[in-house]
Every structure is written in structure tokens, then in C-alpha cells.
Amino acid sequence: MxxxxxxxxxxxxxxxxxxxxxxxxxxxxxxxxxxxxxxxxxxxxxxxxxxxxxxxxxxxxxxxxxxxxxxxxxxxxxxxxxxxxxxxxxxxxxxxxxxxxxxxxxxxxxxxxxxxxxxxxxxxxxxxxxxxxxxxxxxxxxxxxxxxxxxxxxxxxxxxxxxxxxxxxxxxxxxxxxGGFSVPLADEPGDDRRAYLVATSEKGVAWSTLRARGRAAHGSRPTADNSVVRLARAVAAVGEHRFPVVRTPALQRFLDVFGEARGLAFTDESLADDLESLGFVSSLVGATTRNTATPTVLDAGDKTNIIPAEAAARLDIRILPGQDDALREGLRELVGDDIDIREGRWWSATEAPVDAPIIGVLQDAISVDDPDGVVVPYLLPxxxxxxxxxxxxxxxxxxxxxxxxxxxxxxxxxxxxxxxxxxxxxxxxxxxxxxxxxxx
The missing domain is CATH 3.40.630.10 (Zn peptidases)
Structure with a gap:
């Protein structure tokens, strides 16, 4: 009852x-x-x-x-x-x-x-x-x-x-x-063991603006320093780039537990495919393997026959723990020195110990209702x-x-x-x- x-x-x-x-x-x-x-x-x-x-x-x-x-x-x-x-x-x-x-x-x-x-x-x-x-x-x-x-x-x-x-x-x-919600731990038929994810880290979130400046001109006379063209190149470079994988403690603990339960290696070469095999869990964890910078808003001229002097793009940036400077440097290399990068809000990632006593408290509390349940650290994207x-x-x-x-x-x-x-x-x-x- x-x-x-x-x-x-x-x-x-x-x-x-x-x-x-x-x-x-x-x-x-x-x-x-x-x-x-x-x-x-x-x-x-x-x-x-x-x-x-x-x-x-x-x-x-x-x-x-x-x-x-x-x-x-x-x-x-x-x-x-x-x-x-x-x-x-x-x-x-x-x-x-x-x-x-x-x-x-x-x-x-x-x-x-x-x-x-x-x-x-x-x-x-x-x-x-x-x-x-x-x-x-x-x-x-x-x-x-x-x-x-x-x-x-x-x-x-x-x-x-x-x-x-x-x-x-x-x-x-x-x-x-x-976190705290259950996901399938094993994929064998009849094996209903559950993992209960605990977010021990969170990606940081930042908003930045890319800005290109050039010379305003009539659309009938193309210029070599068209701000829209230069911005478009920078946005494409950011959108196509994949930052390197970083194995944070939270990510590694997740991979260790799920690797043992499912017989997956999660090597650098197999990481993407192994994560994909986890089903809907893959979209959650896959986003935690690397920094990301996503172009989301474009702003340029408002008349078709005028080349604008300025064009801008806003980026949604998600940062792994300790990766703030590396991301800034990587972004600068991607867009080039002729693009201005202006930072807006910038909240760094959080990171808590994956082996703190409170993890054991969570495990004990889960085990009363689900004896086979396993509390597994992960990094929230x-x-x-x-x-x-x-x-x-x-x-x-x-x-x-x-x-x-x-x-x-x-x-x-x-x-x-x-x-x-x-x-x-x-x-x-x-x-x-x-x-x-x-x-x-």
C-alpha cells in the first residue's frame, strides 16, 4: 500500500x-x-x-x-x-x-x-x-x-x-x-539490471559572438573584404569542426561500468560506435566526450543590394571541466585573426568527486528497492x-x-x-x- x-x-x-x-x-x-x-x-x-x-x-x-x-x-x-x-x-x-x-x-x-x-x-x-x-x-x-x-x-x-x-x-x-533515472545496464535478453546515472560533473555553458567587419558597398560591385563572406567561412569552420575527445573522470567511470557490463572496449577508435550501441543513452553521453561550439544565430545586412560593413554570428558553447582556455584557443585558430570574438555569458564546468561518500549513500538507498541497481557517475552535457x-x-x-x-x-x-x-x-x-x- x-x-x-x-x-x-x-x-x-x-x-x-x-x-x-x-x-x-x-x-x-x-x-x-x-x-x-x-x-x-x-x-x-x-x-x-x-x-x-x-x-x-x-x-x-x-x-x-x-x-x-x-x-x-x-x-x-x-x-x-x-x-x-x-x-x-x-x-x-x-x-x-x-x-x-x-x-x-x-x-x-x-x-x-x-x-x-x-x-x-x-x-x-x-x-x-x-x-x-x-x-x-x-x-x-x-x-x-x-x-x-x-x-x-x-x-x-x-x-x-x-x-x-x-x-x-x-x-x-x-x-x-x-540524473537518478534508470537506464538499461545490460543488453542481454532477460537481463534487466539498471544503471542509475548520477551527474558528478556538468559542462560549462558560454555564449560568444563572432563579428566580421569589412567595407560597405553596393551589391553590384563585389569587394574582397565582404563581411558576410568572411563570417560565413568562419561559421562553416566552427560548424564542421570536432574538438578532440577528453576522458574526464566522470566519463571514464561511466565507460568502465558500461564496458564491463556490455563487453565494450570504448577505445579511442571504437568510442563512437560503442556509444551508439547503448541506444538512447548514447545521445546523452555522446555529447559529453568533447567540447562543442554550435552556431545558432546569424545577423548581417537588411537590404539585398547593399554589402554590409558588419556581420555577426552567435555561438552556443559547451565546455568540459578544465577546458576553458583550450576551447578559447581552439576557437581562435578556427575562425582566424580577422574575426573578432566577443564573449558573453561564460559559466565554467562543475566537477565533483566521482568517489565521494555520498555516492555510496545513493547506492545504498537505491539497493533497498532495486538490489541489482548500480549508481553510475556521468557528465551532464x-x-x-x-x-x-x-x-x-x-x-x-x-x-x-x-x-x-x-x-x-x-x-x-x-x-x-x-x-x-x-x-x-x-x-x-x-x-x-x-x-x-x-x-x-
């Missing part, structure tokens, strides 16, 4: 999905959804006597932080964080209402079902469970429900780190997205709010436990239409998360 903890977790996830907290990235269109969601969480905590602080970085952009004292004053505090905002939706692409929190055929549908109101509702339920049952965790637990993660966390985690670091005093490690907390010396880990069917790709649900999660996976998540936070 489902426990009160499991029932509340499911109820809270559904309630949070119904609070529209769409983050468009444009201040004028965001509204006050994040603050309303944070205040709703605050009310649920207050019902069981847990005090919390609601902080607005600007009107409507609310984040909530609460701390539960632990039994070991010498242990570093553990931050458990989830963002309350979600990405926009195209309702015409959805079969189920994106903010309806419908349940059908064992799945919960809605924006935020996996990204990441599922975890916000779960950790809220766990905090209430501890208060209700008088459970004292080993470490201080800092629960944070955050705004603005989907637009870089500038007005959420980033703002709190800069303006309210006192809220995270004594914190040494953090748990949040993206995207970034989360952990990049902000890293500035405070906090090691971030991505682990939202979800045991899902063998062919269910959790990562593919992020930002997708009809985003969904198995209801049984949410109940599993509540049980495992409670064990983690009680014993970490």
Missing part, C-alpha cells in the same frame, strides 16, 4: 504543475508564477512547523529556502534544490493539457513532470515527513525551491549566491537534477543551478531517483510536448529520496 509520504509527493507534484510558472526569459512576460509557487510551498511547510524564507530577487521572481537541523553538527550541510520555473509550451502540440496534471495509463502528464516539479514536490513531501515523524537527518538539510533556472538562474540561484550566501552557510554538497552554488565551494550532484521502464527515455522528456513520468516512478522517488536525505 502507498504510504502517506508517497501519496503527498504525488499530490504535491500535481499541485505544482497546475501553478503556471512559465519562464520565457523576457521579464515583461513572466508574471508572478514563481512567487506564487514558492508561497504555496511555504504554506505546506508551515503546516508542519517548518520555517522558511521567501526571497524575491525582483517582483514575482520568488525563491524559498528552509533549513532542517541535523544530528551531526560536524557534518557539512546538504543542499537539496529544485527549480519552480518551467519552459514555455506550444499547447497545440500537446494531447494532454500542459498544466492539467492529468494521469492516464499510469503516467502523470504536464510541464514540469520531470523538469523538475517532480523533485520539488518530492523533497517537499520528505521535509514534511521528517517533521511529522520527528525524524532528524544526520546532516543539516537546506531545501531550496528556486526561480529562473530555465533562463540561467540569474534571478534565482545566481542572485541568492551573490546576495544571500548566508542561506547556504556550512553547505558542502548539493543534490538536484539531472547541459548545466543546472549547481553552476551557481559551485561559487560557494559546493559540490553538486544530479540525482533525482526514478525507476522507469527499460525503453523510457527520461532525458527525452525534458522540454518535450506531453512531458510525462510514470506514477510508480514518483512513488519510488519518494522512498529513495527519503532514505538519501535521512542518511546522507
Amino acid at each position: 502507498p504510504t502517506l509520504l508517497e501519496d503527498e509527493a504525488l499530490e504535491f507534484v500535481r499541485d505544482l504543475i497546475r501553478i503556471e510558472t512559465v519562464n520565457t526569459g523576457v521579464a515583461a512576460t513572466i508574471g508572478d508564477g514563481e512567487t506564487r509557487a514558492a508561497r504555496w510551498v511555504q504554506e505546506r511547510l508551515a503546516e508542519v512547523g517548518i520555517a522558511s524564507e521567501l526571497v524575491e530577487s525582483r517582483p514575482g521572481r520568488g525563491s524559498l529556502v528552509a533549513r532542517l537541523p541535523g544530528s551531526d553538527p560536524d557534518a557539512g550541510a546538504l543542499l537539496v534544490h529544485a527549480h519552480l520555473d518551467v519552459v514555455p509550451v506550444e499547447e497545440k502540440d500537446w494531447i494532454h493539457p500542459p498544466f492539467g496534471a492529468d494521469i492516464e495509463d499510469g503516467y502523470l502528464y504536464g510541464r514540469g513532470a520531470v523538469d523538475m516539479k517532480n523533485y520539488a514536490g518530492t523533497i517537499l513531501a520528505v521535509a514534511r515527513h521528517f517533521a511529522r515523524e520527528g525524524i532528524v537527518p544526520r546532516r543539516d538539510l537546506v531545501f531550496a525551491f528556486l526561480a529562473d533556472e530555465e533562463s540561467g538562474g540569474v534571478w534565482g540561484a545566481g542572485w541568492l549566491v551573490e546576495n544571500r550566501p548566508d542561506l547556504f552557510a556550512g553547505v558542502t554538497e548539493a543534490l538536484s537534477e539531472v 547541459a548545466s543546472t543551478d549547481n553552476k551557481h552554488f559551485a561559487k560557494l565551494g559546493i559540490h553538486g550532484y544530479g540525482f533525482v531517483p526514478l525507476r522507469v521502464p527499460r525503453d523510457f527515455d527520461v532525458f527525452a522528456q525534458f522540454h518535450a510536448a506531453d512531458e510525462r513520468v510514470p506514477v510508480d516512478a514518483l512513488r519510488f522517488s519518494a522512498r529513495v529520496t527519503e532514505r538519501i536525505l535521512r542518511t546522507a
